[in-house]
Amino acid sequence: MKNEKKSLIRSESFQTLLASLACILGGLLAGYLALLIIEPSGAWKAITAVMKSFFNYPGRLMLKYFGQTLARTVPLLMCALSVLFAYKVGMFNIGVAGQYVAGACGCLYAALAWNLPWLPCLLIGMAAAALLGAICGILKTKCNVNVVISGIMLNWITLYLTNLILGTVKNPTSPYTKSLQGTNPSALLPRMGLDTFFNNEKSVTIAIPLAVIMAILVWVVLNKTKFGYELKATGNNYNAARYAGMKENRNIINTMMIAGALAGMGAGLLFLTGIEDWETTISSVPGMGFNGIAVAFLGGLSPIGSILSAFFIQYITTGGGNVDLQVYCSQISSLISSLIIYLCAFVAFFKLFLQDRIRVNDEKKAALAAATKEGGEGK
Amino acid sequence: MILLMQYTLIFASVLMLVALGGCFAERSGVINIGLEGIMVIGALGGALVMKFLPVSVGAFAMVSLTVLASALFGLLFSLLLAVAAIRFKADQTITGTAMNMLATAGATVAVKAMNTAASGGNDVSSDIVYTQAKDLFIIRMGSFEFNWFMLLAVICLAVSYVALYKTRFGLRLRACGEHPQAADSVGINVYKMRYAGVLISGLLGGLGGIVYITAGVSLWKFENGVAGFGFLALAVMIFGAWHPLRIALAALLFGFFRALGNVYSGLGFMMALNIPSVVYNMLPYIISLVVLAFTSKKSRAPKAEGIPYDKGSR
Numbered sequence: 262m263k264n265e266k267k268s269l270i271r272s273e274s275f276q277t278l279l280a281s282l283a284c285i286l287g288g289l290l291a292g293y294l295a296l297l298i299i300e301p302s303g304a305w306k307a308i309t310a311v312m313k314s315f316f317n318y319p320g321r322l323m324l325k326y327f328g329q330t331l332a333r334t335v336p337l338l339m340c341a342l343s344v345l346f347a348y349k350v351g352m353f354n355i356g357v358a359g360q361y362v363a364g365a366c367g368c369l370y371a372a373l374a375w376n377l378p379w380l381p382c383l384l385i386g387m388a389a390a391a392l393l394g395a396i397c398g399i400l401k402t403k404c405n406v407n408v409v410i411s412g413i414m415l416n417w418i419t420l421y422l423t424n425l426i427l428g429t430v431k432n433p434t435s436p437y438t439k440s441l442q443g444t445n446p447s448a449l450l451p452r453m454g455l456d457t458f459f460n461n462e463k464s465v466t467i468a469i470p471l472a473v474i475m476a477i478l479v480w481v482v483l484n485k486t487k488f489g490y491e492l493k494a495t496g497n498n499y500n501a502a503r504y505a506g507m508k509e510n511r512n513i514i515n516t517m518m519i520a521g522a523l524a525g526m527g528a529g530l531l532f533l534t535g536i537e538d539w540e541t542t543i544s545s546v547p548g549m550g551f552n553g554i555a556v557a558f559l560g561g562l563s564p565i566g567s568i569l570s571a572f573f574i575q576y577i578t579t580g581g582g583n584v585d586l587q588v589y590c591s592q593i594s595s596l597i598s599s600l601i602i603y604l605c606a607f608v609a610f611f612k613l614f615l616q617d618r619i620r621v622n623d624e625k626k627a628a629l630a631a632a633t634k635e636g637g638e639g640k
Numbered sequence: 641m642i643l644l645m646q647y648t649l650i651f652a653s654v655l656m657l658v659a660l661g662g663c664f665a666e667r668s669g670v671i672n673i674g675l676e677g678i679m680v681i682g683a684l685g686g687a688l689v690m691k692f693l694p695v696s697v698g699a700f701a702m703v704s705l706t707v708l709a710s711a712l713f714g715l716l717f718s719l720l721l722a723v724a725a726i727r728f729k730a731d732q733t734i735t736g737t738a739m740n741m742l743a744t745a746g747a748t749v750a751v752k753a754m755n756t757a758a759s760g761g762n763d764v765s766s767d768i769v770y771t772q773a774k775d776l777f778i779i780r781m782g783s784f785e786f787n788w789f790m791l792l793a794v795i796c797l798a799v800s801y802v803a804l805y806k807t808r809f810g811l812r813l814r815a816c817g818e819h820p821q822a823a824d825s826v827g828i829n830v831y832k833m834r835y836a837g838v839l840i841s842g843l844l845g846g847l848g849g850i851v852y853i854t855a856g857v858s859l860w861k862f863e864n865g866v867a868g869f870g871f872l873a874l875a876v877m878i879f880g881a882w883h884p885l886r887i888a889l890a891a892l893l894f895g896f897f898r899a900l901g902n903v904y905s906g907l908g909f910m911m912a913l914n915i916p917s918v919v920y921n922m923l924p925y926i927i928s929l930v931v932l933a934f935t936s937k938k939s940r941a942p943k944a945e946g947i948p949y950d951k952g953s954r
Contacts, residue, residue, distance in 0.1 A: 299753040353733045355673075404933040407941075409673065409733055410878060413871045414929045421918040545867045554737055587761035590752040592745055592863075599741035603720065606730035606738060 276615055277561035280608040281570065284559060288601035292593055300588045307584040311594055314580035321460045328459030330572075330579045332534055335472040336361070338571035339527025340553025342479050345562045347408075347520040349483060350513060351496035356397050356412025357524045358550025359419040360390040364525025365532050366423040369539055372448035373430035373439055379448050379533050386529040387522040393419060394521020398514035408517075416546045428541045437538040450533045468530035473568065475523065480564040492516055524550065548595075555602035574598050642784050643903050647856070652888075652895030653793035654852040658873035659880060659887045660800045661844030666882060667804065668837025669817040669830075670725050671946045673736025675845045676870025677743030678714045680862070682846025683853045684747045685713025687860060690773035699776040703788050706773075706850060714846015715839050717743065722838040726831055729948035744865040751862045771858040789851040796844060801884040813837055817942030820949045830949045848873065856902065872898075875928035881940045894924040 289308070296304035310317055315326035340357050347354035354360075368386030371377045377385075393415055400406040431438050441448050450466035459465045483489040495502040495509045503509045527549075531537060556574055560566030581594025658675055665672035672678075689709040693702060720739055724730040748766045755763045779786045804810040815823040816833040824830050852869055853860040876894050880887030901920030 295749060299749075300757075355733070355737065400929075400933055405936040406929075406932045407936070409671075410874070410932065411929060413673075414875060414925045414932075417868055417871065417925045418922050418929070421922040425916060425918050545865060548741070551737060551741055554734070555741070558734060586764060588756060590749060590756070590764065592748045592752065595741070595745040596749050599738055599745050603724075603735065603738035603742055606724050606735040607728055610728045610730060 271619060274561070274563070276612050277563075277566070277608070279615075280611045281559050281561055281566070281605075283611065284601050284604040284608070285573070287604045288597045291600045292597035295596060296589060296593065303585055303588055307589050307593070310583035310585075311577055311580035311597070314576045314583070317580075317583050324458075324460040325462045326579060328456070328462030328465040329536070330575050331459075331469050332462075332464035332466070332536060333531070333578075334572050334575040335468045336527035336531040336549055337552055337556055337575055338472050338476060338567055339530065340524050340550050341556035341560060341567040341571055342476060342564060343520040343523040343527070344554050344557040345560070345564065345567060346479055346483070346523060347516055348557070348562055349489075349496050350492045350516045351499070352397075352401070352408045352513065352517065352520075354394075354397075354412065354517070354520050355409050355550075355554070356393065356415050357520070357553050358546045358548075359412065359416035360393050360521040360524035361528045361550045361553075362416070362419045362423050362547065363393045363521075364390040364528030365539055366419070366426055367525065368448075368529040369438055369532055370426055370430060372441055372445050372533070376445045377448065379450050382448050382533060383526065383529040387525040390525020390528070391518045391522040394517040394519070394524075395514060397521075398517030401517075402510040402513050416550075420543070420546050423539070424541045424543065427539050431541050432538075436540050436542040438541065440538060441533070441535040448533060449535050450530070464534045464536040466530075466534050468534060472527075472530060475526070476564040476568050479523070483564070488512075488515075524553070527553075552598065555598055555605070558605040558608070559601060561608075574601075642782075644899055646785055647899035647902055648892065648896045649790050650787055650851070650855045650895075651898045652891045653787075653790050654848050654855065654869060655873050655876045655894055656793050656888055656891035657796055657844050657851060658848035658870060659876040659891060660796060660884060661841035661848065662874055662877040663800070663841075663880075663882055663884065663887060664804075664813070664837045664844070665721075665841035666837075666877070666942055666945050667817045668813050668834045669820060669942060669944045669947070669949065670721070670834055670838050671732045671736065672718075672721060672838065672841050672845075673733055673874070674718070674721050674739030674743075674870075675736075675841070675873055676866060676868070677736075677740040678717050678842050678845035679849035679852060679866045679870045680743040680747050681717040682710040682714035682849030683860065683866065684750070684768075684849075684862065685846065686710035686850030687768040687770055687853060690770035690854075691768050693773065695772045695776065702773055702776045706777075707792065707847065710846045710850035711843045712846070714844070714849065715842040718838050718842020718845065721842075722835050725838070725948065726834045729950065732946055732948075740865075740870070744863070747862040747865075766862040767859050768862070769859045770854070774854055774858050777854060787851075787854075789854070792847070793851070796847070797884055797888050800844075804884060809836075814942070816949075817944055820944050824949075824951065834949065845870070872924060875924060878941075879928050879931055881935075882942065883940075894928075897923045897927075 293304060293308045296307050315323050315330055318326055340361055343357045344354050364386040367389030368382040371382040371385040397408055397411050400411045401408050427438050450468055452466050456462055456465045491507045491512055495507060495512050499509060552574060556567055556571045560570035577594045577597060581591040584593060658679060662672050662675055686706045686709050689706045693705060721735055724735045725732045751766045751768060752764060755765055777788050812828045813833050815828060816830050820830045849866060852866055872894060876890045877887060880890040897920055901917045
């Protein structure tokens with residue numbers, strides 16, 4: 262029994278889980294503190310409203326909000342997959358935000374200007390985002406430009422370009438793009454009856470199972486294929502991978518392309534459900550990509566962990582709308598999630614600390630065992 | 641034309657202050673992606689002073705207290721990066737990204753809570769209005785509006801140059817960004833130097849924040865953060881090759897493009913070109929990306945930036 266417990270705390274994934282839970286707890290605690298400062302009397306009610314999220318609503322409404330939460334988890338998960346995939350080869354893909362925008366631009370333009378059905382739209386969005394990722398990768402391998410810096414620059418370039426392009430298919434009376442429902446319903450993702458499980462919530466589409474399949478696919482590619490092995494090797498030691506005959510530069514470019522495509526697909530899977538239109542006057546890069554970074558790290562950089570963490574982040578974001586808006590504001594949940602990602606930065610230190618304690622403990626035990634053994638021999 | 645010059649100078653002041661901040665952090669060996677967030681918090685500090693301090697205190701008190709508050713807020717917020725990156729050896733990029741999200745979310749929550757409480761639930765916006773206080777920062781010379789912040793930026797530039805290149809402190813700071821182990825071996829406290837670098841960047845970033853939100857408008861919506869100016873300042877810093885004087889030139893250039901985007905509709909010949917304003921907004925980023933592509937082979941970036949310093953490692 263004791264042995265089992267020891268091996269559990271030694272396992273890498275258990276430590277990650279522990280660290281992530283600690284981050285969540287810390288974030289929630291700090292959020293509660295913020296609520297207490299704003300207005301102590303309703304703080305407990307507010308924080309429980311955030312944590313109960315869609316469970317706050319009665320039966321049928323609950324199912325509806327549950328469906329919406331799932332639909333909005335999809336792009337978050339895809340962005341997280343993009344971040345963690347690139348991270349395995351040692352690239353911090355902060356450009357995920359721009360790739361997400363490029364994906365939205367590609368699929369919405371294809372749907373509204375060319376009236377294509379959903380699959381080509383999705384693929385065009387993915388291609389646009391993959392192109393952006395490839396630019397990042399090529400700049401890194403050919404010109405040695407830091408991926409974080411080129412990613413940030415590309416984020417803003419893409420945002421302005423997207424506003425320009427989608428401005429041609431926008432609603433004449435509002436800053437938003439035309440609705441898919443009215444202009445080109447064939448571009449809406451099929452629901453295949455999934456919506457019936459969620460009280461006919463229209464945003465529930467095949468996007469949800471597709472995203473889960475992609476997460477599993479990413480796990481398989483990373484852990485079960487030669488390509489994935491080479492990626493991780495390149496990430497761990499660029500020079501060793503090169504010495505071993507791997508095409509490290511080609512691997513980096515391919516990785517960034519795939520990462521881009523994943524983020525672009527996330528955008529497509531959100532915008533092609535028709536629950537959101539693009540606002541062509543938006544002046545800052547959407548937070549989705551950055552939230553994807555949060556989700557990836559909270560999920561311990563594992564595709565399966567990311568499914569859980571993406572759902573959790575979206576869950577409390579939905580919950581943010583439940584607080585009493587006469588006193589508090591819904592941004593309390595963004596505050597909580599940003600605190601969680603800040604704490605995630607300490608995970609490496611936390612793990613090191615844990616491992617250190619285990620090692621010290623082991624040494625003590627070994628020393629004790631040696632001492633008793635010596636004592637025994639002496640008798 | 642004068643309007644274009646005025647906007648160029650004020651935007652250049654913002655970019656210069658924030659980029660100099662980034663320069664101090666990176667020269668000490670810490671990448672500061674969180675400048676955007678630091679600007680938001682600095683702006684919040686300054687805006688609060690401008691809102692609550694009565695206009696009757698006079699221009700001097702108003703300007704100096706606003707500047708002090710923004711610098712202090714920025715400095716305190718940068719502690720989040722300093723402690724995580726230096727004491728706990730956390731990944732600097734994640735920490736910076738988190739700080740950017742945290743700043744906008746935190747400022748929005750704080751301002752909304754303040755507005756909601758003050759209005760009894762009628763006003764739930766994230767705006768701070770500072771119309772009257774703003775006038776105290778401006779001296780009108782004909783149609784040109786001189787802003788005290790322009791002078792402040794020039795002073796900070798001069799001080800930064802002297803501090804980095806003419807003092808013992810500057811030499812030590814730069815050593816910690818290039819080769820911390822060597823610096824340590826001659827008795828320099830690397831941790832202290834890096835704390836100094838990050839905190840100075842917080843101070844300058846906070847200042848940049850207040851200059852930015854008072855540049856053209858007399859009301860700020862904190863939900864919007866600072867719309868990428870912190871990231872643009874990073875581009876300025878790289879374009880300026882981590883050197884104060886070059887940063888000043890880069891800031892002027894980038895500030896000029898940004899100003900064009902704002903005022904081109906008032907210029908006849910620019911209107912005739914019929915270029916959408918987004919192109920002017922995009923241009924600084926495109927230029928810096930192209931320049932980076934050509935110059936990064938032999939980068940002038942501090943050698944040890946982004947790597948947490950560990951006494952035990954070689």
